Amino acid sequence: MALSTVNFTVLLVLTLTSLCSGTSGPGAYLYPQFYQHSCPRAQDIVRSVVAKAVAMETRMAASLLRLHFHDCFVKGCDASLLLDSSGSIVSEKGSNPNKNSARGFEVIDEIKSALEKECPQTVSCADILALAARDSTVLVGGPNWEVPLGRRDSLGASLSGSNHDIPAPNNTLQTITTKFKRQGLDIVDLVALSGSHTIGLSRCTSFRQRLYNQTGNGVADSTLEEAYAWQLRSRCPRSGGDDNLFSLDRVSPTKFDNNYYKNIVAGKGLLNSDQVLLTQSLETMALVKQYAENTDLFFDHFAKSMVKMGNISPLTGATGEIRKNCRKTN
DSSP states (O other): HHHHHHHHHHHHHHHHHHHHTTTTTTTTTOOOOTTTOOOOOHHHHHHHHHHHHHHTTTHHHHHHHHHHHHHHHTTTSGGGGOOOOOOTBBBGGTTTTTTTOOOHHHHHHHHHHHHHHSTTTTTTTHHHHHOOOOOOOOHHOOOOOOOOOOOOBOOOOOOHHHHHSOOOOTHHHHHHHHHHHHTTOOOHHHHHHHHHGGGGGGEEGGGGHHHTTTTSSSSOEEEESSSHHHHOOOSOSSSSTTTTTEEESSTTTTTOEEEEEEEEHTTSSSHHHHHHHHSSOOHHHHHOOOOOOOHHHHHHHHHHHHHHTSSSSSOTSSBBBBBBBTOOOO
16 A cells, blocks of 8 residues: 555656656646645736736737737747846847837736735746736637746847747748747647737838838739728828827727738738738638637637747746846846
8 A cells, every 4th residue: 555655656746747847748837727826816916917007008908918929939938028138138129020119018017016025036927928918818808718827037038039030010921821830830820819910009110011012013012902001091101100000900909809800801901911811821811711700719719829829938947037027137
């Protein structure tokens, strides 16, 4: 009897060691109950601060969701995006995808400050980003999902990675697909996660080429619905107005729903990277049309893809650290 108990204990230790070392596959060592004992109120605290921020400014939901995307696509979900430049660190905040664009850092600071008071140096900035993205989605009407937790924070940043690995608004579908595949994400993930553009705003500079010079011959993008194009040109001129803001979803810009896909089907996707989902691949076209017709399917796929994206190369165990301040290493 004693021998079988010892054997069970050894087996349990081996199983836990396997989970913690990540030998069971990407993200296998992350689990929703990670802070159940070390910081039981962690998720409530994150949700409370995010709810307050989104109540003050609905756009913040999209901003926080975007931070998680832009973090995970560079060196994995390790909060490298949150680091300010200092010493040998060159911040990712200055990259082309993030400069004058990434926002919501003060909300992350507020969450971190509250968590440090509750349970010092316990909850990682990387996990805060993952939770804030989920909570933001739910607050504006989107799907809910359990967020696997246990990520640790990076000791550095990658400006070059931020410039090259994050999909750009004017990328071809092939380039976007390649960037997703590099992260272990497939076509379903690509089309589903693009649906985050159902909320938020984009700058004129991100889609101007579609209005005036799509292929370098001085002609507008023929896939852009003409009346919509005229409407956009009124506030996005050939030069100037770079920072003028436009809703990514013209129908319901503050509600997380499937109108983004309906807009694309109607030729009214704002960014080139939105519209090419319909025009450059039969496989992505089919998914766009399915999501445009079936909100539940979109929500289901989006939630699963968010978990999958959140599992990109997390730091666990003894790697990385738990930052005291999300803007700098310890």
